[in-house]
Amino acid sequence: MIKNISRAVIKRLPKYHRYLTELLDRDIDKISSSELSQHIGFTASQIRQDFNHFGGFGQQGYGYNVKSLLNEISLILGLNKSHNTIIIGAGNLGHALANSSSFNKYGFELRALFDINEKLIGTHINGIEVLSFDEISDFIKENQIDIAYICTAVSSAQSVANVLVENGIKGIWNFALVDLEVPKDVIVEDVHLIDNLCTISYFLKN
Amino acid sequence: MIKNISRAVIKRLPKYHRYLTELLDRDIDKISSSELSQHIGFTASQIRQDFNHFGGFGQQGYGYNVKSLLNEISLILGLNKSHNTIIIGAGNLGHALANSSSFNKYGFELRALFDINEKLIGTHINGIEVLSFDEISDFIKENQIDIAYICTAVSSAQSVANVLVENGIKGIWNFALVDLEVPKDVIVEDVHLIDNLCTISYFLKN
DNA sequence: TAGATTGTTAATCGATTAACAATC
DNA sequence: TAGATTGTTAATCGATTAACAATC
Numbered sequence: 001m002i003k004n005i006s007r008a009v010i011k012r013l014p015k016y017h018r019y020l021t022e023l024l025d026r027d028i029d030k031i032s033s034s035e036l037s038q039h040i041g042f043t044a045s046q047i048r049q050d051f052n053h054f055g056g057f058g059q060q061g062y063g064y065n066v067k068s069l070l071n072e073i074s075l076i077l078g079l080n081k082s083h084n085t086i087i088i089g090a091g092n093l094g095h096a097l098a099n100s101s102s103f104n105k106y107g108f109e110l111r112a113l114f115d116i117n118e119k120l121i122g123t124h125i126n127g128i129e130v131l132s133f134d135e136i137s138d139f140i141k142e143n144q145i146d147i148a149y150i151c152t153a154v155s156s157a158q159s160v161a162n163v164l165v166e167n168g169i170k171g172i173w174n175f176a177l178v179d180l181e182v183p184k185d186v187i188v189e190d191v192h193l194i195d196n197l198c199t200i201s202y203f204l205k206n
Numbered sequence: 207m208i209k210n211i212s213r214a215v216i217k218r219l220p221k222y223h224r225y226l227t228e229l230l231d232r233d234i235d236k237i238s239s240s241e242l243s244q245h246i247g248f249t250a251s252q253i254r255q256d257f258n259h260f261g262g263f264g265q266q267g268y269g270y271n272v273k274s275l276l277n278e279i280s281l282i283l284g285l286n287k288s289h290n291t292i293i294i295g296a297g298n299l300g301h302a303l304a305n306s307s308s309f310n311k312y313g314f315e316l317r318a319l320f321d322i323n324e325k326l327i328g329t330h331i332n333g334i335e336v337l338s339f340d341e342i343s344d345f346i347k348e349n350q351i352d353i354a355y356i357c358t359a360v361s362s363a364q365s366v367a368n369v370l371v372e373n374g375i376k377g378i379w380n381f382a383l384v385d386l387e388v389p390k391d392v393i394v395e396d397v398h399l400i401d402n403l404c405t406i407s408y409f410l411k412n
Numbered sequence: 413t414a415g416a417t418t419g420t421t422a423a424t425c426g427a428t429t430a431a432c433a434a435t436c
Numbered sequence: 437t438a439g440a441t442t443g444t445t446a447a448t449c450g451a452t453t454a455a456c457a458a459t460c
Contacts, residue, residue, distance in 0.1 A: 010408050014398070046427090048442065049444090056442075077404045083410075103399075108403050171407075173402060187409040194220065202216050264418050268418080427449085429446105434443075
């Protein structure tokens, strides 16, 4: 994809993906932008614009073929191939993420967890081993890891990120409440959960 | 607040809050929009616009007083008073959220977890009891619960939401991968974690 | 008073929506 | 061919940025 697609568009793609998967499961093979609009909540116009950023996937007078549209969106999102992932920090959150089955369905395959706590090292979570953080460099290289989830305390998140970057990790999913500094070719997605609660709190008042 | 403030503005407030708290901890009592801009990454112009949606908190020629600005933002977000919360679903994710200490710091106080699994009922997580889902109506009324976190499977999320709504809950933090249908006076914030991974996957390709 | 920085208006930019010609 | 619905251009809307007068 050479064109610069806005982040807003990209953020809508997973929702399309999810709903189209559901349609496919229900053996529905055709959908129009207006039908999609009713179910998904975006306007039909926006839906057509979104798809046309990547080329026309539909057919005039007919609509979109569910299977091929889903396939195109999977390709755009890079979900056609699987990703090897690791978790750094095997605390409660690391545990929860390691146990999440839905990531596997999308091809995000957890290869290891890492921690510095001796008591955790060597244990298994959902069949995946917790390794010593000291081994992370070798592990990343040997296992072609694409994406790392940072589930550590705030105090160690940046130094963990540095190690990840040094070892060539290009995708970081950061759960620590800190803005990581990384080279700009490294993708960081932050999940600052407390921000969500603040939003709820704001709207409860209003 | 009568004016309709855009969601984009609200979503930036927690970041201001976080950075101002840090400044306060470092005993810095004054900051200008341009200094704030350097640290936080938004433009100085946007920062001033953001604050002026709620009234002028600064002083010309001086800047903003950290303490009073932080106080104003706390008030806007409704963080001056605490919120009673509950978690529905005491699985891995429920566990992780129950153990998160940062929510307490912002005044979100967990009062109970609920589950239907007999083995979990009666146990404690981080000192908070897991109760039977059957008791939820009484509990919500007796404990003035404001916000509920849905950490159940997709299949039960909507029915859980229905029960919450019936019992007057106005704020729902939904971790299940489903779009809940609720009356429009109920605030729902979704955390669809897989969407984040899809975004990372997209940008890794590009 | 002079310098600094806000508050606020105007200009720009980008995203969404509307409209309709193209075409299946 | 007639009807339906896309692809695409144009219009609108909203959010961000720039500029500067107000004022501490």
